Amino acid sequence: MKTNARIRKMLGRDLLAELEHHLHPLDCQTCGGPFRGREPTLAVHSEGELTTVALHHRKCLKPGCYGPLQTSLHKSWRCSALLLEEQSPVFFVVNPSCETVQIETTGNGWRITSLDMYWNSGLSATLVPSVMPPETLIATLDGKRLTVTFTPVGTSLPFTWAVGGLGERTMKAIDSYATIAVVVTTALNGGPVRGLRDVTEPIAKGWAASGMARVHFTPETQRLRFTDFDPNTIADLFGVLKGIIKNRLGVELEDRPALAAFATCDGKYDMLPLLSGMDRYLSMLLVASVYAPSKTKGTPGEGVHIVMPDQEVDTVVKMFQTVFADLDGFATGRLPDDYATADIAIGTLDQYNACPTGRGRLLITDRVTVTAEQRAPYRRVVDI
Numbered sequence: 001m002k003t004n005a006r007i008r009k010m011l012g013r014d015l016l017a018e019l020e021h022h023l024h025p026l027d028c029q030t031c032g033g034p035f036r037g038r039e040p041t042l043a044v045h046s047e048g049e050l051t052t053v054a055l056h057h058r059k060c061l062k063p064g065c066y067g068p069l070q071t072s073l074h075k076s077w078r079c080s081a082l083l084l085e086e087q088s089p090v091f092f093v094v095n096p097s098c099e100t101v102q103i104e105t106t107g108n109g110w111r112i113t114s115l116d117m118y119w120n121s122g123l124s125a126t127l128v129p130s131v132m133p134p135e136t137l138i139a140t141l142d143g144k145r146l147t148v149t150f151t152p153v154g155t156s157l158p159f160t161w162a163v164g165g166l167g168e169r170t171m172k173a174i175d176s177y178a179t180i181a182v183v184v185t186t187a188l189n190g191g192p193v194r195g196l197r198d199v200t201e202p203i204a205k206g207w208a209a210s211g212m213a214r215v216h217f218t219p220e221t222q223r224l225r226f227t228d229f230d231p232n233t234i235a236d237l238f239g240v241l242k243g244i245i246k247n248r249l250g251v252e253l254e255d256r257p258a259l260a261a262f263a264t265c266d267g268k269y270d271m272l273p274l275l276s277g278m279d280r281y282l283s284m285l286l287v288a289s290v291y292a293p294s295k296t297k298g299t300p301g302e303g304v305h306i307v308m309p310d311q312e313v314d315t316v317v318k319m320f321q322t323v324f325a326d327l328d329g330f331a332t333g334r335l336p337d338d339y340a341t342a343d344i345a346i347g348t349l350d351q352y353n354a355c356p357t358g359r360g361r362l363l364i365t366d367r368v369t370v371t372a373e374q375r376a377p378y379r380r381v382v383d384i
């Protein structure tokens, strides 16, 4: 980085050495153009208490001290999503400002304050924070694209970072944990994060802030599909349930409800709404049965939730309980009481609204409308 005598005297050798780790020459902060390997110049921008160090092209700005940085439009961010090991949440590592660093005077030197906003919003200094997500961090999975939004406490202006082209295993891990670990660090250069060390080193040096982010899913991502469960596995399960239904309810499972359930599991939602009465309930039971046992054991609020018209809830709960009696992984209860513990919890819209805003593996809404906010945390959603 090109400096001058005034900057060297003002910032001191220690800070200049440390800045090398936090300033990454991607785009010029005057014109927005790339550096393409050319040495950037370093400029100090002051505005009252606020001091920003930024990189510019030599032809755009000479090294020196200036007034406020005219625009933050050219600030680059870089992020990566990586699955560091099996059985662990996905890490989303982001450098929110590659070419600028915030500093403040300590009286006898300087302190880098770029991450203060994150500490002040509840992010922590450890690798995997034990606390549940601060609501300041929300992740959204849209197909193969993962977006993280950070809204600093006390503001309503979010920062948004996104990474696309996620691999199958990464997407599956996001899906199964429904939370990710977000690591914000200014020590990450423009290249992709390659391994655990790229994450642990900044953390160890105090150059990173981390927090867990709850994952929301977009409606298209929430559609059921045969990649969730193999069609043969589903067909086998339906075959077993056909026998149990005959035994316990004394009714024959006809082709129509079975085919409608099968199509629903492949994201084709137009057949099931055409059914009524017992056929409709049986079809819903089949769909619920595919997703119910795969809940994350021991984690509250991970079951299948069904919301339906008031007068039908009692009938359907009784029917499900009769069919699933003694079957492990299909415990059927009621909303809101069994919301967190049942494999399948059924209730009216009022009862559902009395539940904590939570999440689950599958939400089935039958002739009722829940809010976008209530739907977002579910991995899968079926509207009948």
Ligand SMILES: [Zn+2]
Residues within 6 Å of the ligand: 028, 029, 030, 031, 032, 033, 056, 057, 059, 060
């Ligand atoms: Zn420039």
